[in-house]
Amino acid sequence: MSVADTSVRLPAEWRDFLALTKPRVMTLVVFTGMCGLLAAPASVDPVIGFTAILCIALGAGAAGALNQWYEADIDAAMKRTAARPLPAGRMDRQSALHFGVGVAAFSVILMGLAVNAVAAAILAVSILFYVLIYTVWLKRRTPQNIVIGGAAGAFPPLIGWAAATGQVALLPFLLFCTVFLWTPPHFWALALFVETDYANAGVPMLPVVAGERTTRNQIGLYTVPMAVAAIAPWPLGLTGAVYGWSALVLTAVFGVLAAQVAFRHTHANDAMVPEKRLFRFSLLYLALIFAAVVIDRWIA
Numbered sequence: 001m002s003v004a005d006t007s008v009r010l011p012a013e014w015r016d017f018l019a020l021t022k023p024r025v026m027t028l029v030v031f032t033g034m035c036g037l038l039a040a041p042a043s044v045d046p047v048i049g050f051t052a053i054l055c056i057a058l059g060a061g062a063a064g065a066l067n068q069w070y071e072a073d074i075d076a077a078m079k080r081t082a083a084r085p086l087p088a089g090r091m092d093r094q095s096a097l098h099f100g101v102g103v104a105a106f107s108v109i110l111m112g113l114a115v116n117a118v119a120a121a122i123l124a125v126s127i128l129f130y131v132l133i134y135t136v137w138l139k140r141r142t143p144q145n146i147v148i149g150g151a152a153g154a155f156p157p158l159i160g161w162a163a164a165t166g167q168v169a170l171l172p173f174l175l176f177c178t179v180f181l182w183t184p185p186h187f188w189a190l191a192l193f194v195e196t197d198y199a200n201a202g203v204p205m206l207p208v209v210a211g212e213r214t215t216r217n218q219i220g221l222y223t224v225p226m227a228v229a230a231i232a233p234w235p236l237g238l239t240g241a242v243y244g245w246s247a248l249v250l251t252a253v254f255g256v257l258a259a260q261v262a263f264r265h266t267h268a269n270d271a272m273v274p275e276k277r278l279f280r281f282s283l284l285y286l287a288l289i290f291a292a293v294v295i296d297r298w299i300a
């Protein structure tokens, strides 16, 4: 390292274990879990709260590692994922498996012992859902993989809420529904501009199997119930106007961007600008919706 380079560098092996956890995607997953916890009507001991969020992060990371352990063959066939530690040959599958199983078990046990059994049970279900239902069962079999398997990524708000209160309730359930229904537009927008990659790997993602027109229609279709789930907490009296107006404005923008994608007719070699815009906004949308639930709770 040169004198001028002050950046902190992890050893290469640690960096590969970190890459196994899909840290960028999981940041938003963990954020939704944290917001579930902070929006709950309970005062949580800061140490317990921090432990709960740590357990969600560890559980989600472990699930990501087990996903990469199982699908090293698919990852090797796609440009986007070929440099991951397993397909690139920097790590053996056994190490990834041990890491994934060990960290997953640790996260659930710690959640059960330090937080509560309900949060631990939902965390265990979400890890199993992502690894077994999505990765092992559905991903290679059906273009509905995202719709059903996507539920795994929707559990964290319920886990966070359960960590704070020991139970689940209608508001975190609606947040679950919002993420669940958000996942298809989020992912299919991306799949429209990395379509050839999935085709190369033989993964039956919707654009590969059913074509671009159907994918665009489905993006539009899922946006409608997503909007209902996202806005519903306000008229149901579960949140106040701060959340309500935020959800209305954000969802209106999401709706416009989704409509631009849904109603678009493209020709060969057209740039996928609206699709990229929808994908990028989908990330901001979810982050802001969850931030709004917490802010609404705090100022209420």
Ligand code: HEM
Pocket: 024, 025, 026, 028, 029, 032, 134, 145, 146, 149, 150, 153, 154, 179, 183, 186, 187, 190, 283, 286
């Ligand atoms: C089955 C459901 C889902 C699928 C198949 C999916 C797929 C993807 C893919 C392929 C990417 C591209 C880049 C990458 O691999 O890093 C991506 C990006 C991303 N996804 Fe999803 N996603 C799903 C659900 C979710 C959920 C539930 C969240 C969070 C709550 C999420 C958050 C993100 C974020 C933050 C990125 C951007 C990562 C970056 O900047 O590199 N995704 N998603």
Ligand SMILES: CC(C)=CCC/C(C)=C/CC/C(C)=C/COP(=O)(O)OP(=O)(O)O
Pocket: 022, 025, 029, 056, 059, 060, 063, 064, 067, 081, 123, 126, 127, 130, 139, 152, 153, 154, 155, 156
């Ligand atoms: C708390 C807990 C256990 C949460 C689970 C988190 C979860 C299900 C996240 C889903 C997001 C995700 C990493 C999708 C990647 O899909 P992919 O695996 O098909 O993407 P790839 O092509 O990049 O491998």
